[in-house]
Amino acid sequence: MVLNSRQPKFVAWGPDLAFLYNDAYVPVFPERHPDALGRPFREVWADIWEQFSPIVGSTLEGSSQLFKELLIPMRRDGRTEDTWFTFSYTPLRDEDGKVAGILCAALDVTDQVSAKRGEQRALEELRAKSEALAVVNRAGAAITAELSVERLTQIVVDAGVTLTGAEFGAFFYNVDDGEGGSYMLYALAGVDRKAFEKFPMPRNTKVFAPTFNGEGILRSDDILLDPRYGQNAPHAGMPKGHLPVRSYLAVPVKSRDGSVIGGLFFGHGQPGRFSEAAEASLVSLAGQSAVAIDNIRLFRAAEVEIDQRRDMEDQLRKLNEMLEVRVAAEIAERQQAEAALQQSQKMESIGKLTGGVAHDFNNLLQVISGNLQLLGKDVADSGRGKERISNALAAVERGSRLASQLLAFGRRQPLEPKVINIGRLVTGMDDMLRRALGEEIEVETMVSGGLWNTFADPIQIENALLNLAINSRDAMDGAGKLTIEVGNAFLDDSYSRIHPEVTAGQYVVLAVTDTGAGMTQEVMEQAFEPFFSTKPEGKGTGLGLSMVYGFVKQSGGHVKIYSEIGEGTTVKLYLTRSFRSEDRVTAADSVPAAGGTETILVAEDDEGVRATVVEMLSDLGYYVLKAKDAQSALTVIESGAHIDLLFTDVVMPGPLRSPELARMARERLPDIAVLYTSGYTENSIVHGGRLDPGLELLSKPYTREELARKIRHVLTLRTQRRQGASDAVVAPAKHPEITREKLKLLLVEDDAFIRLDTAEILQDLGYDVIEADSGERGVEIIGHTTIDIIVTDVGLPGMSGPAFAAKAREAFPSVGLVFATGNSSLPDANHLPGSVLLSKPFSSTALDRAVRSAVQQRPGA
Incomplete structure (x- = not known):
């Protein structure tokens, strides 16, 4: 049956399952024919025996097997390829009925299976394309909208x-x-x-x-x-x-x-x-999304254009509706600003005039006062003479107060500002105000919580408050209520536009309110002008409010009057906020008006003043040298004469200025003390209306007692400074707190916030700190002030930190130097031995350590 069949068949017979097959089976494994004839089944199919061993075993046990489209890896043409077969295994029994072999009828269905799978793949691809198309269509529909x-x-x-x-x-x-x-x-x-x-x-x-x-x-x-x-x-x-x-x-x-x-x-x-199909689908999707994004852009552009056009139409409509109102408001605001500017310019001009007058007036008063005091000794036994001199001196005192008020209005008085809490200052004046105003005036003081500090001259604040209180008393005819309020305030840009002289920012406001008769608009406009007064003849000089105005303006602040007839008046003083901690205010030493035996060099260009002060100092026991100008004074200093104190006028003729004279004097005589005097200071030792740190000034006119006290005070400071320097060299480690208090430290830093914070830290550590915002300003300070330590930023605008330090070493060869910088190495400072690096950012501990190190490394320390 096998040999005559046209269907591929084989018989595997006997113990080794000898392999016998017909001609139809030859195409199944042409490479194995004819060697496969009669050989054992396992050898013929050795390459797939692992797959067929279970099937053979099951058949030999008597089970018939039928497989349809079974995948069989088949060796053909020297390579293995996938083939599919439909076949049956039938057990063959011998004469004893035992299974002795296997009959297989096989059919190679590889072509049919491949065709079927190809059709299936085509259907799947079609379905995938349909699904992809559906996804693209759905996405296209979604993105279109x-x-x-x-x-x-x-x-x-x-x-x-x-x-x-x-x-x-x-x-x-x-x-x-x-x-x-x-x-x-x-x-x-x-x-x-x-x-x-x-x-x-x-x-x-x-x-x-x-x-x-x-x-x-x-x-x-x-x-x-x-x-x-x-x-x-x-x-x-x-x-x-x-x-x-x-x-x-x-x-x-x-x-x-x-x-x-x-x-x-x-x-x-x-x-x-x-796959390529996925790529093709994405190309379609990308094209649709591009069109949609273009459309969105066009739509948004159209929307923006429509909105802009609508906004422009609305703005034009509103502008047309409000044009007249806005124009009127702008004109009124401009007129108000122009009026304020004109008033400010007028006050500035009057201030310059009064300041100049006060300068000459003070010199005249000094000559008169000095001679009257000297004359007092000659008529000590004449009662009538002493009385007349006393009356004349009282007139000089009134003239001095008048000149002081003129200088205050002209913003020419030398201020000594400190960081203060006005609340504490005002509260401390309560008893004095009550005594000055009388029992019929009810005084109420209100200080807001969380009050900021301000930077101003505390004595001038007291004078201003006292002037305002006395004005209020007179406006209330001696009976009424005076309210003093201290609080924080912020003046914004809109207020600054109306008041061009005001800088927007944070202020501490001191307000004084009375229940008096009030002022008319005309009176308010002239209230700050000097010698303007609504009081009867002889009842006032008209300089009280002008002094307040000048002091506040000189301090960088603002003054505002609010008043209505019959409702009273409020005067508000706005002083700029300070972010530093409050300065420690020490009570002035009650130095006796005693003389001494030291040598004093007097430099004064006014012959009358010079003669008077020389006689007064000689009368106090001092040995006095005199010079008519700074150049002459320098000649005396260079002569080798022993001089303990230089007493010099600030403003003198000649090319050599007084601060430069003081600097050169200290170079030649390191222990010399310096005391300045002037009736008018401008751009010499007073900057921004403030006396430079570390300087001593005796304002003209002054009495014999004031001169004596000031001379002794300056000489005492010289002795303390000399003793402090000695302590610092001998035992800095044992007495660090004493060393700090004796050392004068100059901090040069252009960043305002860093400068304020660093200065506060140094002050808390006990150092006597002077601040400068540039190297140029630092040069001005070292020109007239002895400096022990300098802490300077490296990258200063204009003159660099190392360049300034070099100039400082020329002036003070033993000055200690600390360079604050963000770099990891010292600047080029080979010519500045003992320099110390302080890396930014630094802690208070690192700052203190750097300054201590600079003290110890000072040349000659």
């Missing part, structure tokens, strides 16, 4: 993930920054957005360039093997923590005009996951 680029790109990315089977998908918006490209992540799928936070946006590298440049589609079965990947710094491969992308597919999204809007990017953790 979408007006948000963010939502649109998310729809496209989600659809792309569905179409390609990707694990990750993203849309990056293309932004041309002119430096190789900058991109914005608009949509993401398959991963949280936080995964991109630690990675920069894609750069225009060899991998991303084809997409962002619109060159074409990039599809890679394994991006890690792509030669374009990992060739750009800073990464030479996959960055640590990056998404595990192997399969990579990117499609550009291009606008109608050919520009690249952005790119669609898809990835999968396994290689070879993206």
Whole structure:
């Protein structure tokens, strides 16, 4: 039956299952024929024995087997290929009924199976294309109606993930920054957005360039093997923590005009996951999204244009409606500002005039006062003579107060400002005010909590408050209520526009309110002018409010009057806020008006003043040398004469200025004390209306007692300073607190906040601190003030820190130097031995350590 059958058949018989087959079976394994005839089954089919061993075993046990379209790897033409067979195994029994062999009828169905599978694949591809088309259509329908680029790109990315089977998908918006490209992540799928936070946006590298440049589609079965990947710094491969992308597919999204809007990017953790069909679907999807994004742009541009046009129409309508009102308001505001400016200019002009008059007036008063005091000794036995001299001196005192008020109004008085809490100052004046105002005036003082500090002269604040209180008493005819309020205030830009002389910012306000008769508008406009008064003849000089005005303006503040007839008056003083801690105010020493035996050099250009002060000092026991100007005084100093104190007028004729004279005197006589005197100071030892730190000034006119006290005070300071310097050299480690108090430290820093904080720290540490905001200002200070330690920033505007330090060493060879800098090394300071580096930012401990080190490393220390 087997040999005659046209169907491929074989018989495997006997213990070894000898293999016998017909001619129809030969095409099944042409390479094994004819060697397979009679050989054992296991040897013939050794390559597939593992697959067929169970089937053979089951048949030999008596079970018939039928297999349809079984896949069998078959060796043909020297290679293994997949074949499919439908076959049956039938057990063959011998005469004893035992299974002795196997009968197989086989049919090679490889072609049928391949055809069927091809048809199935075609159907699956068709179905996939239909599904892809449906996805694209649905996405197209969704994005066509979408007006948000963010939502649109998310729809496209989600659809792309569905179409390609990707694990990750993203849309990056293309932004041309002119430096190789900058991109914005608009949509993401398959991963949280936080995964991109630690990675920069894609750069225009060899991998991303084809997409962002619109060159074409990039599809890679394994991006890690792509030669374009990992060739750009800073990464030479996959960055640590990056998404595990192997399969990579990117499609550009291009606008109608050919520009690249952005790119669609898809990835999968396994290689070879993206097909050409997926690529084709994405091209369609990218085209639809590009059109939709273009439409959104056009729609938004149209919306913006419509909104702008509508806004312009609304603004034009409102402008037309309010034009007259606004023009009127602008004109009124401008007129008010111009009036304020004119008033300010007028007050400035009057101030300069009165200041100049006061200068000459003080010199005259000094001559008169000095001679009257000297004359007093000659008529000590004449009662009538002493009385007349006393009356004359009283007149000089009134003249002196008048000149002081003129200087205050002209903003020419030398202020000695401190960081103070006005609340405490005002509270401390309560008893004095009550005594000055009388029992019929009720005084109420209110101080706000959290009050800021201010930087002003406390004595002038007391004078101003006393002047305002006395004015209020007179306005209330001796009976009424006076309210004093202290609080914080902020003057904004709108207030500054109306009052051009005012700088917007934070202020401490001192307000004095009375229940008096009030003022008319005309009176308020003239209230601050000198010698203007509504009081009867002989009842006032008209300088009280003008003095208050000048002091506040000189302190950088603002004054405002609020008043109505019959309702009373409020005067508000606005003083700028200080961010520093309050200065420690010490009570003035009650130095006796005694003389001495030291040598004093008097430099005074006014012959009358010079003669008078020389006689007064001689009368006090001092040995006196005199000079008519600074140059003559320098000649006396260079003569080698022993001089304990230089007493010099501030303003003298000649090329050599008094501060320069003082500096040169200290160079030649390091222990010399310096006392300035003047009836008018401007741009010499007073800057910004404030006496330079570390200087001593005796204002003209002065009495014999005031001169004696001031001379002894300055000489005592000289002795203390000399003793302190000695202590610092001998035992700095044992007495650090004494050393600090004796050392004068100059802080040079252009940053206001750093300067204020550092100065406060140094003051808290116990150092006597002088501040400067530039190297040039520092040079001015060392010209007239002895400095022990300098802490300077390196990068100052104008003159650098090292350049200033070099000048300081020329003036004071033993000065200690601390350079504050953000660099890790000292500046070029080879010519400045003993310099100490203080690295920014620094703590108070590091600052103190650096200053201590600079003290110990001073040349000659």
